[in-house]
Amino acid sequence: MAVSYAQIKEYLSDSEDLKAQSLILPNAAACTILYLESMAxxxxxxxxxxxxxxxxxxxxxxxxxxxxxxxxxxxxxLIGHSLLDGYCVIRLENHENVYMISAAQSYGRSIDEPMAEQIIKGSHEGFVESLSTNLYLLRYRIKSPQFKVRYFTIGTLTNTKVAMVYMEKLADPNIVMECENRLKSINLTQLYSTGEIDEMLEEHPLSPFPQSLNTERTDRAVSYLMEGKINILVDGSATVLVLPITFFSFYQSPDDYNSRWIIGSFYRLVRMISFILAISLPAIYIAIVSYHSEVLPPGILYSVKVSLTYVPFPPIVEAIAMQVILELLKEAAIRLPSPISQTIGIVGGLVIGTAVVEAHLVSHTMIVVIGLTAIASFAAPLNEFGTSLRILGFPTMFAAALFGFFGISVMMMVIFIHLCKIETLGVPYFAPFGPFHGKDSMKDIFLRLPVWKSQKNAQLPGPYKQSFTQRWKRH
Amino acid sequence: MNISITQRQLFFLIIKTQIGIGLLSLPSVIQDSAGGDAWISVLGSGLVIQLLILVYWRLCSQYPGMNLREMSLLFFGKYAGKAVNFIYYCFFVVVAGYACTLYVRLIKVWLLPLTPSWVLLLLILAVGVYLAVENLRVVARFYEVASILLIILLGISLASLSNETHISNILPMGQSGMAHIAKGSEKTFFAMLGFEVILYFAAQSKDTPRGLIRTISFANWFVTLFYAFFVFICLIGFSQDALSKVKEPVLFLLRGLTFQLFDRLDLIFLSIWIIPMSATIVSYLCMAGKSLTKKRSAYQRMVWFSGTLVLVLASYLSTRESLDTFSKWMEYGYLVMIAAVPLLMWAMSFLFRSFYKRRLT
Structure with missing residues (x-):
């Protein structure tokens, strides 16, 4: 028994954008063409x-x-869903089955550079909202038969298309299988973005550290694919989820590979320092002024103490107030149109910054410390990671206010133990520490050694030498 | 529960357990008996430990995959073996409690004189249990990361060479005589304890016997040289009189240094040193857990329980004025538990080898 027009109409809740066109075919058979005019x-x-x-x-x-x-x-x-996907349904009189032909409409924005992850040199391509365009962007860069796509449909109401992409021989089959199983068992009524998938997949919801990497950059997503990681794309979302991710990935930027290795390594080191500073600088300052002022030599101690003399609050209150003000300014400036957000910058930076010190509410040094901390946390190439760091700064500050240096050491221990404890999809978060994979994997962590050093198959052919002092010299 | 570890992880597990609170006061302790030759004492004690390690190695490689708990069940039978394991458990808890007490004393003297001991103990043990409940691989991972700090500590200690140094303090070599040097070695031995982790952790390393002896010997000599270096810089940095008066010469050595940006390197050194000191306690909590349990959930419960015991014990010990008699007893206990019992086992396995092999199958 063929499906009738009325049934389809009812299935789609009598929606008025369901159009039906009746035709008489050359042999005088009647035929109806159905489609959703908004989708087709x-x-x-x-x-x-x-x-x-x-x-x-x-x-x-x-x-x-x-x-x-x-x-x-x-x-x-099935017919109903294909209509929702923009298909056109042809219903022939006296036919058991209907025919469904794809005629989807797609409006998408053009490919441009992502605002949140800008780089200086290299590709300026970013993902867009359309899944097929995003897949094109990935495949365009990896023209390999090993590039594999698996589709899932998640969300019982939204029916969102999700694609899992990986390289067949590079990715660990156990990880792929685990990820696939998890994706299959996700049960959501609605799915709008990669963020929801991320939260459904993650193993340690209590951890302050992000356990998957969200990126809008195509070159970044591709480089992780080549490392054997999995990309998850969601239709309608311009970010790609990279799994399983490690701590040090958050400190790599495509810029590192687009400039020479000395420059790349230099910025790697700067970012590592920024990690330590962002977590511990305010805490160290608090510990020094409230417990261990003997650590500072008399010259510096004098200027610090002078600026503290008229401040009526303990350092921890100062620090937290300043951090909150900083977060307020940041949050307020993000969503405002840029001419207004400049005003915020002036009000925040100049008016609050100087006035707060002149009113003796906060000391000079504290402003310097908080400013440095904020800048250090912004140095993380991925914005969400920087925010995690600033959040972690708070418990460290409390520990410092209660126990001085001892508190900071204990807090740092807790943070690093936590980093060593968590694993994503069976991969230690703090790799390559842990199960060392040998020396090779360390070549791209603290330093970015040249490509011919870090990639095994980038060796020069026979007669040439390959070392830092002698390259392209014949044996 | 039996998660394998690599050679490198075993190495870090050993060195992080050994390097701990003992080092800070070591130079003045051995200087009392060995004088300017204290650094030779350290090397001598490394040699003794090497011999002991050989025994451990024979045991571990003859019964691969078995830790001390399983070995004692094998050698002493079901009931006596259990009793021995229980004694080991108590021993590890007491060692952890003793180490915690010294640790807290040090913190109170140098960093936080007014904070009550139990608060510090609670913090230390909470962190210790947080790590120790995890599997050995996670513990090793943390030790490995924390070992980067050893480089920083060495760097800081090198700065002390900018003080006045008197190389004449250690000359002429061998002035104090063999007997005194040996006595110094004996004292060093107790500061370098921690290599007994081999008996528990080597079982989990997937390693050939040859690789195992290389790893553990390498770890031993790394620690010995590390200790010898610190003793050496203290010897040339302080005169003998001064050295016998200060309690933590390693810290005092750094105290006088001053730089443009910061003073009191000793406080920074000590703040970093907190991490190796805590690592020692984590190792003992792990061993306490492993000495009685095999299953993962039981092990975790055991670690929690031992943590509480250590807290109670250390709170009691830190109320006592002097720990001298206690530490004397500890030293005898050490000798029995980490030297006598393994030696006995080794002798038994040597004599009745086929009997135990048959029992194993």
Missing amino acids: NLEIIQSFIIQPLLETPYHNIEQFAAATGAQKSSDLE
């Missing part, structure tokens, strides 16, 4: 479906269906 492209339907249909002799209708790649079905649910 009318031009495609008109010129590539209706017109050829009218010209096709009736006995060739199967051939027409095969040529247009039509699917046949009599399942109401």
Whole structure:
């Protein structure tokens, strides 16, 4: 029994954008064409479906269906979903099955550089909201038969398409299988963005550290694919989720590889220092002024103490107040149009910064310390990681206010033990520490050694030498 | 529960357990008996430990995959073996409690004179248990990361050479005579304890016997040289009179240094030293857990329980004025537990080898 128009109409809740066009085919058979006018492209339907249909002799209708790649079905649910995907449904009188032909409309923004992850040199391509465009962007860069895509549909109401991409021989099959199982068992009614997938997949919800990497940069996503990691793309979301991720990935930037290795390594080291500073600088300052002022030589101690003399609060209150003000300024400036956010910058930086010191509410040194900390946390190439660091700064500050240096050491121990404890999809978060994979994996962590050093198959051919002092010299 | 570790991880597990609170006061302790030759004493004690390690190695490689708990069950039978394991458990808890007490004393003297001991103990043990409940691989991972700090500590200690140094303090070599040097070695031995982790952790390393002896010997000589270096810089940095008066010469050595940006390197050194000191306690909590349990959940419960015991014990010990008699007893205990019992086992396995092999199958 064929599915009737009325059934389909009811299935789609009598929505008024469901259009039905009746045609009489050359052999006088009746035919109805159904589509959602919001999802389907009318031009495609008109010129590539209706017109050829009218010209096709009736006995060739199967051939027409095969040529247009039509699917046949009599399942109401499947028909309904294909309509929702922008398909056009052809219903022939006296036919058991209906034909479904893709005629989807797509409006998308053009590919441009992501705002949040800008780089100086290199590719300026970013992902967009359309899943197929994003897949194109990935495949365009890896033209390999090992590039593998698996589709999932998640969200019982939204029916969002999700793609899991990995390199067949590079990715660990156990990790791929685990990730696939987790994706399959996700049960959500709605799915809008990669953030929700991320939260469903992660293993340590209590951890302050992000356990997957969100990126809008195509070159970054591709480089992780080549390391054997998995990319997860969600239709309608311009970010790609990279799994399983390690701590040190958050300190790598595509810029490192686009400039010479000395420059790349230099910035790696700067970022590592920024990690330590962002977590511990305010805490160290608090510990010094409240417990161990003997650590400072008299010259510096004098200027620090002078600026503290008229401040009525303990250092921890100062620090927390300043951190909160900083977060307020940042949060307020993010969403404002840029001319207004400049005003915020002036009000925040100049007015609050100087006035707060002149009113003796906060000391000079504290402003310097908090400013440095904020800058250090912004030095993390991925914004969300910097925020995690600033959040971690708070417990460290409390520990310092209660126990001085001892508190900081204990807090740092807790943070590093935590980093050593967590694993994502069976991969230690703090790799390559832990199960050492040998010396090679350390070549791209604290320093970025040249490509010919860090990649095994980048060796020069036979007669040439390969070392820091002698390159391209013949043996 | 039996998660394997690599050679390198075993190395870090050993050195991080050995390097701990003992080092800070070591130079003045051995200087009392060995004088200017204290650094030779350290090397001598490394040699003794090497011999002991050979025995451990024979045991571990003859019964691969078995830790001390399983070995004692094998050698002493079901009931006596359990009793021996229980004694080991108590021993490890007491050692951890003793180490905690010294640790807290040091913190109170140098950093936080007014904070009550139990608060510090609670913090130390909470962190210790937080790490010790995890599997050995995670513990080793943390030790490995924390070992980067050893480089920083060495760097800081090198700065002390900018003080006035008197190389004449250690000359002429061998002036104090063999007997005194040996006596110094004996004292050093107790500061270098911690290599007994081999008996528990080597079982989990997937290693050939040849690789195992290389790893553990390498760890031993690393620690010995590390200690010898610190003793050496203290010997040339202080006169003998001064050295016998200060309690923590390693810290005092750094105290006088001053730089443009910061003074009191000793406080910075000590703040970093907190991490190796805590690592020692984590290792003992791990061993306490492993000495009685095999299953993961039981092990975790045991670590929690031992942590509480250590807290109670250390709180009691830190109320006592003097620990001298206690530490005397500890030293005898050490000799029995880490030298006598393994030696006995080794002798038994040597004599009745086929009997135990049969029992194993």
